[in-house]
Amino acid sequence: MAHLVAPIENKVNLAIGLVLVSQLVLLVLDISAKWLSVEGLPTTEIVFVRYGMHFFLLLLLFLPVSGKKLFQTNNLKLELLRGGCLLVTTGLNFLAMRYLPLTVTSAIQFTSPLIICALSGPLLGETVGWRRWVAIGVGFIGTLIIVRPGSEAFQPAALISLGCALFLAFFAILTRRLAGVDGALTQQFYAGGVPVILLMPFAFGDWAWPSQPISWVAFFIMGAAGLLGHFLNSTAHRFAGASALAPFSYLSLIYLSIASWLVFDQPPDQLFILGAGIIIASGLYIWLRERSLHKAESVVDPVLER
Template identity: 50%
Template structure:
């Protein structure tokens, strides 16, 4: 009898640990992007670095193992749409974090499961009952509490952040479809190659080199955090079902709050403490309904 058997409970706990580490990495993406913006690097260049470094790491790690199989896909069209959706999400988010605290952009990102639920009706032909529609509405009321439109506290960048969340929702829905015929490595490759090709013609016009050690660290970290985070969440998904991992994505708000407070000296304001729990509670309710109805659950982390 083999002595290497790992009890399912331990595998799930390890998967949860990897997922939490992935969410820490995703916070590192936004923190690096915000820091690069503060030291004068264009957000176009920041987005390019995020995907170009990601592409180099995917190629270095997966090409020797998979060879040409890495680039074979069941649908280049769906992979392209998926990559463009994530590129749009990243661009919106990286621009938004230059003007908003990470806690605000992170809280708005938690509307992704609400948007996925709403979009599943026209895109997947699913039926959404009045309970989940109510949860969607309540969740967006929470967003209004956070951004407070019509007041002096409102910044138009909040709309960019919301548009980024919408793009992420499309990305998640496309991911659900391509996962049926392409490996995670192939999907990561196409995310990197499409974004790099799209930005390569224009990024030289916005290019600048960091002039400080912390700027150089963020220069490379924005891509490394992205690649490692995606690798960890893929590994976690192989150890624990999505229904187990999904709620732990909300722990990212603690990582965002810590980074915002200690790195950028932007502590959360009182309205975030009111609005964020409303958004999170709405997302958790939808997760519970999806689980009860035995529908697929997708990641709700901010993976820009």
């Protein structure tokens, strides 16, 4: 039976704050996953542990309180599809981390707001004007500067990150579609449960335990960071749309650049800074353009209602 959830509300400032906090929490997840990848743990195992701990903690903390409401959904198809997109996104991201610095993988992922804008027409029925299409094109030029196809610096793993950005855009769109349909806890139940079930047949074939104390910390903290980070992100999408929130996640690019430098001794180079700056500028322009269009609509609507 369908159950009631909190409705979508227009609280943009609160949503932005939740997104910024979620990015700090998810930074811990990315550092932990990169650390375990450098140590040599299989990507499938890292992804399984990340979602296994996520799912276990969710059940431990919230099943006694929420009961069957935790897994009751008003749209099972969307929940399963969203969970599958999240699994693919995480798997591609962790795989790319094995070969690329955090700065590069994160910068390429931040093309997802541009992809969201490009897909908002066919998937959400929104109109994308020529100015935003130009911004999308400029943003992908920034991606080419970072990836550097055809040069000696080009890494084929960058294509894996591009695939990650695509599925991240699908995930963000589905998250918005589920806002007001299912609660944040229900979304997290399926976000953790779907990957665990899908990975179960493959996770233990090449299993390896961490060999250092700090690696054990990373091993167990991934799930908690993922659960909290995505819970905050899901809650934020109840208060504002994906296209409005996506640009503010760019702050995590700064956090990840610092972490990559301090933890993994992989500082950003000048071309990375240039390309990342172009991507950020393009994303922010799209956000400002959409904001101005919404303001124009808010001026016209009261007149039409009279």
